[in-house]
Amino acid sequence: MNRYPIGVRVRTLLRSFSIQGSWNYETLIGTGYAFSLVPALRHLYGPTGDELENAVNRHLGLFNSHPYFATVAIGAVAKLEADRTEPAVINRFKLALRGSLGSLGDRLIWSTWRPMAVLVGLVLLLGGATWWIGIVCFLALYNSLHLTVRVLGLRMGSRAGLELGRVLREAPIQPLIDRASRVACALAGLAVVLAAAPASGDPEQVAVAVAAVVFGLLVSLHTRRTIILLLAAVTILALLMGLVGNGA
Amino acid sequence: MEFDWPVFVGLILFGGVVAVDGTSFGQFMISRPLVAATIGGWIVGEPAQGATIGLVLETLHLGVLPVGAAKYPEGGPAAVAAGAVYGAMVPLATPLLVLVIGTLILEYLGGETVHLMRILNGRIHGGELTANGVKGMERRHLVSIGIDFCRGVVLVSIGTVFLTAWAGLLLPFWGLSERVSGLLVVGIVVAMLTSAFRNLGAKYWFAAIGAVIGLVALYLNS
Numbered sequence: 001m002n003r004y005p006i007g008v009r010v011r012t013l014l015r016s017f018s019i020q021g022s023w024n025y026e027t028l029i030g031t032g033y034a035f036s037l038v039p040a041l042r043h044l045y046g047p048t049g050d051e052l053e054n055a056v057n058r059h060l061g062l063f064n065s066h067p068y069f070a071t072v073a074i075g076a077v078a079k080l081e082a083d084r085t086e087p088a089v090i091n092r093f094k095l096a097l098r099g100s101l102g103s104l105g106d107r108l109i110w111s112t113w114r115p116m117a118v119l120v121g122l123v124l125l126l127g128g129a130t131w132w133i134g135i136v137c138f139l140a141l142y143n144s145l146h147l148t149v150r151v152l153g154l155r156m157g158s159r160a161g162l163e164l165g166r167v168l169r170e171a172p173i174q175p176l177i178d179r180a181s182r183v184a185c186a187l188a189g190l191a192v193v194l195a196a197a198p199a200s201g202d203p204e205q206v207a208v209a210v211a212a213v214v215f216g217l218l219v220s221l222h223t224r225r226t227i228i229l230l231l232a233a234v235t236i237l238a239l240l241m242g243l244v245g246n247g248a
Numbered sequence: 249m250e251f252d253w254p255v256f257v258g259l260i261l262f263g264g265v266v267a268v269d270g271t272s273f274g275q276f277m278i279s280r281p282l283v284a285a286t287i288g289g290w291i292v293g294e295p296a297q298g299a300t301i302g303l304v305l306e307t308l309h310l311g312v313l314p315v316g317a318a319k320y321p322e323g324g325p326a327a328v329a330a331g332a333v334y335g336a337m338v339p340l341a342t343p344l345l346v347l348v349i350g351t352l353i354l355e356y357l358g359g360e361t362v363h364l365m366r367i368l369n370g371r372i373h374g375g376e377l378t379a380n381g382v383k384g385m386e387r388r389h390l391v392s393i394g395i396d397f398c399r400g401v402v403l404v405s406i407g408t409v410f411l412t413a414w415a416g417l418l419l420p421f422w423g424l425s426e427r428v429s430g431l432l433v434v435g436i437v438v439a440m441l442t443s444a445f446r447n448l449g450a451k452y453w454f455a456a457i458g459a460v461i462g463l464v465a466l467y468l469n470s
Contacts, residue, residue: 017273017274018272018274018389018393020273020275021273021392022369022372022373022388022389022392022393023271023272024367024370024372024373025317025366025367026373027370027373028317031369031385031389034385035385035386038382042382052382053381053382067275068275106313106315110313112448114277115310115444115447116448118282118306118310121282121306122282122303122306122307122441125282125299125303126303131295131298131299132295134282135283135287138277138280138282139276139278139283142277143276146275181451182451182454184448185449185450185454185455185458187458188442188444188445188448189445189454189455189457189458189460189461190458190459190462191441191458192441192442192455192459193459193462193466194466195434195437195438196434196438197462197466205431205434212434212435212436212437212439213439213442215435216438216439216440216442216445217442217443217446219439219443220446220447221311221446223311223439223442223443224312224440224443227308227436227439227440228352231436232349234349234424234432235349237423237424238423238424239418239421239422239423240423241423241424242420242422242423243423244423245423
């Protein structure tokens with residue numbers, strides 16, 4: 001995108017924030033992808049006309065990626081369009097990018113960075129910080145990487161073009177995942193202690209906290225579902241007890 | 249419990265913003281239960297109570313991953329309603345637990361509406377450019393985001409009424425003591441945090457370091 005004027009680049013970046021705006025089961029984020037690419041295509045093919053429509057049509061098909069990392073693909077394809085690369089080559093390139101950008105984003109953002117940032121907010125709140133400090137710290141930390149990925153991703157894609165695979169392999173993403181995962185684990189340990197803190201000195205509450213830790217470790221991935229089933233049982237039990245109590 | 253009209257309007261508009269942030273635009277994570285519930289509580293004048301229920305809902309949402317075409321419960325609009333309704337109640341563990349249970353039902357309802365919206369989006373957007381060419385496609389894209397906003401507005405409207413009725417209906421017959429309800433809330437939060445640790449790769453040494461830091465901080469604070 002370096003060949004595009006700054007206005008086109010900014011409009012493309014802003015549009016990329018809505019890449020999932022028309023998410024559907026037929027094309028996934030395909031429409032949003034084309035929507036984000038329109039400023040670049042208008043710059044190349046003019047504001048209206050068949051050439052523009054044909055170009056947009058080529059990008060309206062199925063596409064999927066992590067929403068933040070999609071800017072990498074947008075930048076790279078904008079460069080290929082500017083280089084007048086064969087449409088068939090661009091399509092194969094997009095197909096190859098789909099899986100890897102999705103997997104990268106899911107592992108870095110959804111599975112590691114977001115839990116880590118959330119845990120920072122939770123630890124602050126559990127530690128007694130004022131409500132807004134926890135919220136602001138979480139949002140600031142999370143969005144620091146979010147916005148970096150969007151902005152640098154667009155730039156990286158537009159510089160690399162077809163060389164994107166090599167550039168992504170060289171990017172220090174795995175070390176970042178490893179470090180964030182370690183920090184998140186430490187924060188989870190800290191949060192468990194702080195959440196159970198009111199229990200100190202009360203044997204019953206200590207027992208509940210210890211049982212909850214064991215339960216969380218054993219049930220692991222199914223904890224949410226199991227807790228929801230337990231809560232349904234608790235609700236029925238509590239209502240029965242209340243009704244019997246009221247009746248008595 | 250009743251909300252003034254300006255407060256209610258503020259809540260449902262914020263619900264629209266939260267729904268859009270969840271998927272359609274930005275994903276700045278205003279839609280996380282922690283943030284949405286806290287701001288929901290802030291709109292009714294009790295941000296700390298909003299943060300309390302937001303914290304519990306957030307731990308329950310930690311393992312939910314919005315990957316690909318997966319169907320998942322939607323935490324944001326439900327959390328706005330929960331933060332507002334809990335903010336208007338006495339800050340005790342029993343109403344907190346009752347509202348968390350009601351909010352989980354709302355989250356599934358929200359997830360179903362996301363699924364329906366995706367089907368609707370499929371009908372709105374064909375595979376190729378149709379009417380009005382590129383401009384038409386751009387307009388339809390913005391219409392989809394507008395539909396998502398309206399979905400959030402409706403969800404928070406229904407959610408606020410539902411949770412108020414839910415609490416009003418269940419609390420008079422709730423047979424568990426305040427202490428037992430409090431223990432259950434602590435148990436839920438601790439279990440969910442522990443399972444989050446497992447999902448993060450279970451690096452035991454780092455979790456142990458975090459736990460020791462927590463214990464030292466508690467000791468120094470006592």
